Amino acid sequence: MNIYHEGNDVVCRRSANNKKGEYDPGDMKIILYPDNAESDYDLNITILHEFIHARSHIKLDRPTCGEKVVEAEAVETYRKKPHILSLIKDIYRLK
Numbered sequence: 001m002n003i004y005h006e007g008n009d010v011v012c013r014r015s016a017n018n019k020k021g022e023y024d025p026g027d028m029k030i031i032l033y034p035d036n037a038e039s040d041y042d043l044n045i046t047i048l049h050e051f052i053h054a055r056s057h058i059k060l061d062r063p064t065c066g067e068k069v070v071e072a073e074a075v076e077t078y079r080k081k082p083h084i085l086s087l088i089k090d091i092y093r094l095k
Contacts (some may be wrong), residue, residue, distance in 0.1 A: 008054050010092040020046040023053035030054055032094075044085050048074035051088060 008028045015033035020042070022031050030050040037043035052070050077084060088094070 008058075010094065012094070021050040023050045023057070025054075025057045028054070028057075045071070045074050045078055047088060047094070048077050048085060052077075 008030060010030045010032065012032045012034055015036055018036055019033050020036045021033060023029070024031065030047075030053075032043070032046065032050070034043055037046060049070055052073055
């Protein structure tokens with residue numbers, strides 16, 4: 001909710017590269033490239049991954065640790081609290 005209240009936005013785009021998602025702290029925007037996801041699971045983990053980057057930027061005012069650490073946190077969050085993804089999708093009206 002803090003990420004939403006801070007004005008972060010989420011957009012979906014087509015990508016010419018292999019990126020699945022990215023967080024732009026300058027624009028406070030999470031950009032998803034759903035066509036590059038290998039599965040629904042992969043897209044869900046990507047969404048959580050980018051929100052972890054956004055959270056770290058807002059709460060810590062600095063980038064998160066390495067990508068492997070962020071990815072591990074995304075997988076663990078999905079495993080333990082999958083309902084968070086439903087909340088994110090509802091708030092940002094993601095399909």
